[in-house]
Amino acid sequence: MRHVISILIENEAGALSRVVGLFSQRGYNIESLTVAPTDDPTLSRCTILTTGDSDEAEQITKQLHKLVCILRVSALNEEKNGSQERELVLIKLPTPNRNVREDIKSLSDIFGAKIIDVSPETYTLQYVGSSEEVDTFCETVFKMSDVLEVVRSGVLGIARGNHYMHS
Amino acid sequence: MDKLCGAAQLIRALEELEVTEIFGYPGATVVDIYDELLNSQKIHHTLARHEQGAVHEADGYARASGRVGVALVTSGPGATNTVTALATAYGDSIPLVLISGQVSTSMIGTDAFQEVDTMGVTRPVVKYSFLCKKPEDIVPNIRKAFFIASTGRKGPVVVDIPKNCQSRSYLFDYEPSSDMHLRSYNPTVYGHKGQVNRAAEELCKAARPVVMAGGGIVQGAAGPMLESLVARLNLPVVSTLMGIGAYPCNDRRYIGMMGMHGLYEANETMHHSDLVFAVGTRFADRATNNVRKFCPEAKIIHIDVDPASISKTVHADIPIVGDAAAVLGQINSKLEELKAQPHPEIGKWWEQIAAWQDKKCLSYTEKEGIIRPQRVIETLYRLLEGRGAIITTDVGQHQMFAAQYYRFPGRRNFLSSGGLGTMGFGLPAAVGAQKALPERLVVTVTGDGSFQMNLQELSVARKYNMPLKIVILDNSVLGMVRQFQSVFYQGRYAATYLDCNPDFVKIAEAYDCVGIRVTEQNKLEEGLKQALEVQDRPVIVDVVTDTDTKVLPWQRADGSMIDMLLNTDLSQ
Structure with missing residues (x-):
């Protein structure tokens, strides 16, 4: 199943490598990844397209949340109003x-x-x-x-x- | 305001964080820090003999004391040598801060002498890491590192400091410390109230409950809360390897260690329970065996400070994210409010458990002319009972024998590499523990294989006249792997015979320590007693033990908790 995960992340050296590292370390797949600073230049917004079953998606979201440099995580395909x-x-x-x-x-x-x-x-x-x-x-x-x-x-x-x- | 260089600011920040002990090894990119360290009245430095040793020592210090361990190494090989030790601390959620030197900022990326991407190399094995790009980054990063290492699910944090940022050629104002706030890092402390109430109600309803105690109880200082919960409801307690000592092992409600080499009665209790109350554990594969066959009749209440550990391998029916002490406190209050009593059928459950205990899964027969390894641990326990000794171990059969046969009365008495399973951990961890607690008796239980990884740290123990007792269960083989080969590979012993082991007594003597060899069972107690009398230097007791003895019980791979090989199944 396809999952789109949106992240607010500290705009600091090495932050993106932690996100990418987490995916490779735990054997998750990245189909696409976009990242750029937000209106607050100390934060970047990152959208990741990944695939996996729902347990995997839940683990990915939790593991991302756990990263010290990540402020917010949301699975867009689970938004109740849609995305x-x-x-x-x-x-x-x-x-x-x-x-x-x-x-x-x-x-x-x-x-x-x-x-x-x-x-x-x-x-x-x-x-x-x-x-x-x-x-x-x-x-x-x-x-x-x-x-x-x-x-x-x-x-x-x-x-x-x-x-x-x-x- | 004082103007200080980066290195001096680092030392001052460490002093303010109440650091009193650093384990390290110098090199070109940390000479400024070492120079400033000479000026400190508050911080003592212990010179390791290998960077891996330094970080294991900081780790042992942290495990024994509950404080943040600190290590200091140089760039390049200094940093890469720490990787195994960082991964060891990460695997067991141990709070420590590694300060590593780095080549000057202008040299980063040029493949300079002793340059390595320390942040990159260590990233998968640390909780977090910082690279200081300018001198002004050092103090804030160190403060953040301590905060991150010691809160939430604890773990190692690296602070990489380029040489030019430390330099005396640039002096600047020291920023006084203020309240720590990191917007992206807010570990949950208290559990969700609704979940806490549900957990308390389930605890009251369960006829066959069991507490599964993990290392989080030790790290979270939640022991007293657990003890009062257990006493109120008369619950049986089993522990994971990391949870050993979380609940006093000499209490009658403690059943024993569960898991791959767990006790028969502990694994049976888990398997047949109707409620697993798991605290501060990550349901590691060595604890659960096949997760699909794990505790088929049980509801699972899982309390952990790390939300990602919940339902990662075993689905939790009642997940509670929070600090173990805080959540257990909440549950205790709720139980108080409910005037909770032990379940009316708990007596029957205890009778069943007693029947499993009668199986005597740890009993063994003596063997003519050779010492059984179990006998060594039992004798050690008899001699040390009541003395509050700290036991560190390496990894292998001796580690499991120590976990099974020694009854640890309290927390932080059993220091062992559980998650990563690092051979070479035991001796440096003992050095760190002895530094933290100079008055305590510290014993390393090791094997002839493990001891040869990091035995160089014996120099450090000798230098500080540490009366460490190093007990080698010397069976001339890599026993744990050999027992696999013996049972599952038709006795094809590939690379497990330690041909040409050194004379460990002479090793002791070469390091100006005391060496004792024990080859006969009737000399075992005498040899250990003799070692306990030595007060001014380390002692190695080389106990020659049986080669064929296997660690039992032994869960069959991919089975349930109760698929075990027992002492009645395998000839010894």
């Missing part, structure tokens, strides 16, 4: 002729993606959506065109409604 997830993908494609350029342009319009970089030989697309939507977008692009590079951000998540993680 919102977003992922961003950047795809660089070759554009050998006008037909390809037009097809890609119309595809990106349909999906609401953006062409954020253009060169005589390439386009770079940007698309934001849930992980599923990003998967669909990528699959469609891969069917229509060759691909030079794919960069996915990993999942970001936030609880719905009036639930929020406070420092």
Whole structure:
């Protein structure tokens, strides 16, 4: 089962390595991990996508909580109001002729993606959506065109409604 | 305000934290600290002979005294040598602070001489760690380290200090200490009230209850609360290895150690109970055997300060997160309020337990011409009973014999590496314990294998005229592994014969200690008595024991608590 875990962590040297170390030490899997400072620069927000049964997820949450550098932990998929997830993908494609350029342009319009970089030989697309939507977008692009590079951000998540993680 | 260099500030902070003893080994990146240490009137330094020894000594000091142990080592090999000892302390939740030197900040990351990523190397085996990036970090980090090491589930903390941060070339104001508050670290002390009430009610309802006492009772100083709870409800008590002494082993309500080499009656009591009241234990695999077959009829109440230990291996029906002493205090108050009495059927339960005890699982037969290892521990106990001796052990058969045959009357009397199982722990731990409690009799029970790991620390014991008694159960083999080979590998003894052991009496003499060899049973008591008379230096008593004796009972792997090989199953 898929679990999205959100963490507020002290923005200090070695903090992230403790989180990553915990996963490898205990044999848990990290599918994706994103991290950046919050509005309070002494804290970072980290979203981890992991898989495992519910006992495993509970252990992960407890073990994360136990880390001295972690302030808050929440399993977003257990939020009672649900949660919102977003992922961003950047795809660089070759554009050998006008037909390809037009097809890609119309595809990106349909999906609401953006062409954020253009060169005589390439386009770079940007698309934001849930992980599923990003998967669909990528699959469609891969069917229509060759691909030079794919960069996915990993999942970001936030609880719905009036639930929020406070420092 | 005084202006002081980083090294002087470190020493002052340690003095304010009431540190009186540091175990260490110098090197290039800690010479400034060592220089400042010479100025301290309050802190004594013990020079170990190996960094692993230094940290085990700090660990033994902490286990014996309940205070935070402190060790000081240099960068690179100094730091890497501590890893096993840190992991040992981490495995048993022992509060200690390791101060390690580091290359100067400008050199970090250049693969400089004696540079190693100490934070990285130690991270999986410590509770927390700090790298001081500037001189001003030293004092706050040291204060945090002591706070973290000694609260919640205790454990070792590393403070890595680059050489330039210690230097006399930069003087700055000393920050006075203030209340400690870490926003991301708030261990729970008191248990959830609803859960406490449920636990108290279940305790009153149980007809076949058992208390499973773990090391958390020792670390959390919860013994008196446990004793009053046990007395009120007339409960039987078993302990894990780390919980030995948590409840007085000479009390009639103490059944014995449970687990892999636990007593028959202790494992039977666990297996047939209807309520396991577990305090300060993490349900380690050596205690539970196969968790799916563990105590099939029992509800589990689990009290632990570490929420991650609850339902990690064994599902808890009533989990209570909190400090053992605080939660037991709460439960006692509730029992008082309920005017709780022993369960009407508890007498029947005790009768059943007495029947299991009648099996005499620790009995053994003498063997012609050779001393049984069990006999050594029994004799030792007879000679030391009532003297409040501290026994440290290494790891292997001798450790289990000590756990089974010695009746520890109180807390902090049995110092042993339970979680990690570190051979080479016993002697340095004894040195640390003797430093903490100079008036107490300290005995190391060890084996001929274990003793050869870290025997260099004998120098330290000799230097301080410590009257340690080192009793070697010398069977010329790595007995614990050999007993596996004997029973499960058709007697194919791979690498367990300690060919060419040294003469341990001569080792004692080489270190200017006293060496005694005992080879005959009728000389055993005399040899041990002779050792007890030595007051001015360590004594090694090399007792030549039987090679084939096995530690029994012995749980079958993957079985339930009662799947045990007994003395009636295996010929000795």
